[in-house]
Amino acid sequence: MSVGLVIKVPEGLVLAAESRVTVTVADKQTGKPRGQAAYDNTTKLFSFKRPHDFIGVVTYGQAFIGKRTAYGYFTEFNERLSEHLSKERMSVYDFAKELSDFFKAKWQAEPPSPPPEGMIQEPMSFLIGGYNEKELNGRVYLVVIPDNPEPVEQSRDNFGITYGGDIGIIYRLINGYDGNLQKIIEQNLTVEQKEELQLPFPYDALPLQDAVDLAILLIRATVNVQKLAIMPRTCGGPIDVCTITSADGLRYVQRKEITGEKRES
Numbered sequence: 001m002s003v004g005l006v007i008k009v010p011e012g013l014v015l016a017a018e019s020r021v022t023v024t025v026a027d028k029q030t031g032k033p034r035g036q037a038a039y040d041n042t043t044k045l046f047s048f049k050r051p052h053d054f055i056g057v058v059t060y061g062q063a064f065i066g067k068r069t070a071y072g073y074f075t076e077f078n079e080r081l082s083e084h085l086s087k088e089r090m091s092v093y094d095f096a097k098e099l100s101d102f103f104k105a106k107w108q109a110e111p112p113s114p115p116p117e118g119m120i121q122e123p124m125s126f127l128i129g130g131y132n133e134k135e136l137n138g139r140v141y142l143v144v145i146p147d148n149p150e151p152v153e154q155s156r157d158n159f160g161i162t163y164g165g166d167i168g169i170i171y172r173l174i175n176g177y178d179g180n181l182q183k184i185i186e187q188n189l190t191v192e193q194k195e196e197l198q199l200p201f202p203y204d205a206l207p208l209q210d211a212v213d214l215a216i217l218l219i220r221a222t223v224n225v226q227k228l229a230i231m232p233r234t235c236g237g238p239i240d241v242c243t244i245t246s247a248d249g250l251r252y253v254q255r256k257e258i259t260g261e262k263r264e265s
Contacts, residue, residue: 001122001234003170003222004044004058005163006129006140007215008155011208012245013129013138015056016215017044018223019237021063024116032117040237043071047242051089052081053249055130056242057099060165061144062124065103066110070124077102092139096128096151100143107146123147125164127154131246138244159203161214166234169222174199208243212253215241 004017021042025034046057059070080102090098103124115121126143128151140162141151154162163170171179176197201214219239226233241253 001166002060003165003167003219003235004060004127005215006127007161007211008138008140008159009203009206009211012243014211014215014243015045015058015129016219016241017058018219018235018239020235022234042069045240046074047250055092055095056244056250058127060125062112062122064112065106073106089133091132092130093151096141096143100149100151103145104149127162130244169225170218212241
């Protein structure tokens, strides 16, 4: 499943993802899961060459289209950007729409293999964050292939966090309860009572570096809890993080600052 997130604060955007991809093999006769392997060096956070260096993308959910991960297709998408699309800086929405159209076509041409019996086919989701030219605040869009390919803006009129994938631990930390209780809570608790359960992160006052620390905290907590609890270990490996600002564009946070391991950018 994996997990990815974008935090929008006044100083900029923070994009982050862990790097595990899990592969489940089905028994050829029964169709039921036979075994699972996990690989911890998958790229799920993507950057682009000028003039698109004010945009970053995080992916989570379905890892493969056909026999390639999203990383394999992003090499082709980068070539498409440089050879066939506008040489001028695109708006974040237009970029998200191009990305959505590209991956929608790939999904239709070679859809993922059906999951083993009893497992759900997850969509491939993308969070696209960046800055439009001459705008002070960043933009964040969600694209879900193939279910909801139209880019939908997140935190449009405010600052905040957008996360997706295997978010059970993050949901508990931020909202104060398990996501499975949502229906019960909506029926029995007022808006004010639900807000009292939430951790009050002041996104509209959070400095960019503190937003980086928060992103790392949430993903690392997910990975560490999965190591100890009786639950699927869908998240793991090094954490990739970048910041995007209106002045400097996209910059990676070095892995050595997170885990002691240097990230080649």
